[in-house]
């Protein structure tokens with residue numbers, strides 16, 4: 001695990017281009033900014049090639065798409081491939097809404113993603129494994145999450161992050177797990193969206209090793225949330241989100257190394 005990639009983000013301030021959802025766009029922008037990246041959002045398809053041109057990574061969030069936004073996402077994915085920029089996708093709620101799953105699969109048939117980041121309900125849907133997803137949340141299921149993540153990675157030929165109490169990261173063959181985190185993440189809508197765009201920032205400084213980038217992003221984000229939770233006496237979702245932003249900026253590699261739990 002190359003936790004030092006965090007310092008590389010802070011040293012090089014990579015531009016992370018996002019198609020976000022309107023629910024969590026500000027958290028996503030500030031999360032990238034706080035950790036040391038440079039966020040930019042886009043809502044206009046005609047600027048796609050130029051936008052991708054100035055970016056070091058692209059994250060596409062399917063959280064609240066409309067027909068024009070799906071066209072934009074498609075153009076952005078194709079441009080990221082053509083310009084060899086790392087491409088991350090967050091398939092929000094594809095486990096709960098069949099139209100979303102179909103749309104996500106249609107898109108991923110037309111461009112190649114480098115990393116998919118979703119919760120168990122979303123990744124199970126992409127793996128065609130039975131799971132009871134609930135809206136944007138993971139829901140419940142009894143299949144092995146490692147096998148689910150591997151299956152999704154093999155189907156899409158990319159790195160998959162299945163996030164949750166334990167994050168599972170796989171390229172379809174090798175598997176890493178991150179055990180850090182806090183249930184407080186679930187009390188803040190958009191924790192996953194922030195993670196997906198922060199994965200983009202790690203991919204930008206990874207020299208093409210997206211499996212390493214994905215693992216490290218998960219470890220850094222989950223550990224920083226855990227550091228915040230460890231300082232709180234009660235479950236305060238509002239306070240958590242503010243302090244999370246502070247710690248994304250302040251936490252050092254040494255702070256993370258002290259609590260890191262992964263295999």
Ligand SMILES: Nc1ncnc2c1ncn2[C@@H]1O[C@H](COP(=O)(O)OP(=O)(O)OP(=O)(O)O)[C@@H](O)[C@H]1O
Nearest residue numbers: 119163164165181182183185189190191192193222
């Ligand atoms: N029960 C938990 N315990 C510890 N950490 C958790 C738990 N659930 C989620 N996390 C952490 O929360 C972060 C976001 O992952 P999560 O799986 O909740 O995304 P998500 O479901 O897409 O969230 P959202 O839809 O709110 O964006 C990850 O860093 C993950 O490790």
Ligand SMILES: Cc1ncsc1CCO
Nearest residue numbers: 021023063064092136190
């Ligand atoms: C609540 C919600 N609805 C669509 S997207 C979103 C934010 C989590 O991605």
Ligand SMILES: [Mg+2]
Nearest residue numbers: 092136192193
């Ligand atoms: Mg999500």
